[in-house]
Amino acid sequence: MNLPAEHPLNTGATGASLLVLNMRGHRTSPLPVWFMRQAGRSLPEYRKLREGIAMLDSCLTPELVVEITLQPVRRHGVDAAIFFSDIVIPLKLAGLDVDIKPGVGPVLENPVRTKEAADALRLIDGDAFAPITTAVGMLVKELASTPLIGFGGAPFTLASYLIEGGPSKELPHSREMMRNQPELWAQILNWCADITAQFISAQVVAGASALQVFDSWAGRLSPDEYETFAKPYSERLFSQLALLVDKDGVPVPRVHFGVGTESLLESMHEVGATVMGIDSNTDLERASALFTNKVPLQGNISTELLTANWETLAEHIDEVIASGLNAPGHVVNLGHGVPPETDPDVLTRITEYIHRTTT
Template sequence: MVGVSEMGAVKPLLAAAAGRRPERRPVWFMRQAGRSLPEYRALRADRGMLEACFDPAMVTEITLQPVRRHDTDGAILFSDIVVPLKAAGIDLDIVAGTGPVIAHPVRTAADVAAIARLEPDAVGAVAAAVSMLRAELDPTPTALIGFAGAPFTLASYLIEGGPSRHYAHTKAMMYGNPELWHDLMGRLVDITVTFLRVQIQAGVQAVQLFDSWAGMLSRRDYEQYVAPHSTRVFAELDGAGAGGAAIPRIHFGVGTGELLVPMARVGADVVGVDWRVPLQEAIGRIGPGPALQGNLDPTVLFAGDEVIAAHVARVIDDADHAIAAGARGHIFNLGHGVLPDTDPDTITRVVDLVHSA
């Protein structure tokens, strides 16, 4: 049965997302698959990021490394948000120390019109990795999480040509040519939905939509230019599991405290909250309904065991108050990703603290 471990219990992450009482509080970490792990760095020493993302055996091994080391309740598929863009024919690379770099930024109507649909076979390697991972994870309490970049964040990379501080070109298109903007966003919704459906059909048990850069928008701009497209992504994934089953849909952004209400309305079952807003306050803004995910500040992991224990206890207490106030459940996570210099043993201790709470 999907979501049930060999021991017969519903996997904790899936239980919390569905409003059921898990056997233990689920915990996983964004960017846990890599970055801080020496075994990851050794494996990737002579392999490019995109090359690794299209190698099913390597995807499987990297995804499992943090699960073996930390006993996390979620295994986040090793990939990158630009993988479906690459598979759809966009000329891009992931440059070490920089991030995704687009060879020809998308800024004209001709550029937008040239964006092709994603063919499912083009990400067949990802599907193969998911199948391999399910075979490894099914007997365990750990759920497999698939993911994709949200249309706005993908659009920002495409328009800017890479990471940006001010998103001037992105906002110029959004404000100055809204018709072209919505055309681009619609095409990216199609790519995102296809990529997530491939993962779901292959067997992921939850999905997370990363809108990493949405926090640079005002609420008005988010509601006008972004929310309709994110809504369509979540709507098209409703009942996308085997036999029409629902799978948990998680929505995450950074610096999105002012956007929590509209982000919660686009259709996610779980809303990620970064460290800037306490979980109890987040559910107060959103109102009863979704489960919450988060929200330990990643830098706390550098502050020593006593401080870490106090902050973990605070997040858990805040989450319990949020559940009492109407949150469906809580999945412990950081407010953003694991920082590269984080001691892996510290991450393991956090998992132990959460599981013993």
């Protein structure tokens, strides 16, 4: 699917940005930096804005989405904005009864565990994306040459919420279905792949210049389990996202990220990712070698060191930058989302430090 003529990648607004260049394998000086979960709980202005407003409501109110997405860009001077939303928003847009409870996470009143429930699942009606596309359009105008990253959840992670009914470390219902009802498992994950493709594509067509797929729970799987129960459906998702190309036929950068996935990295790349997000448990030099130093990387400052003294943190940042030198592009980020207790001034200082030391 060719992006519209007015898309930032087609007008030249973001195609030469630090983020897009590195994601397309062209290393820059300075390196780009942004932070997963940069828009959110670590910012006092976010907490004030969200007072009395439910998470789902804030994700579907364009004016709130725009303000929350822009807050960290203004404060930290990062090189990208990431669209403020949640990976379960596609479930909501598809008509499911999902809520996001404070301190718990996504919760479904009626988990999908039967053939009858799966047969009732429908793709998202195009009109339902209006709050998403409106917000993206507003953001692109505000951001100008700063790229917006669209995102969604990988089918395995989204399905785990759908089947478990909420966050679960052991994923008992999902594991039972994988083993004992493989056809039902495939039906549900194919649907998750398709609605997430709809969700991310809507963001990109409306103006996002890159996309990231989060597979938050993939690290719970062994390599063999990932190959059988997750990879085919992520391939289905990424094959649809790969159709998003600019006027020159160059694909929109596609980042794939999971936590605790070192043993899965090669498989996660094979699904169709063009950039690999790396968590803090994996050395970037080692990760780059897995891909014969041909794949741009994103990561991987340890969130555990965000509360360390500055000398310790700066030394760690230097190590991260040095370990990523073999990759054709490097987007500096954390190895996980920003913890809510993080001092925002530390993130600003990290951004300034990276810009200064990689120039």
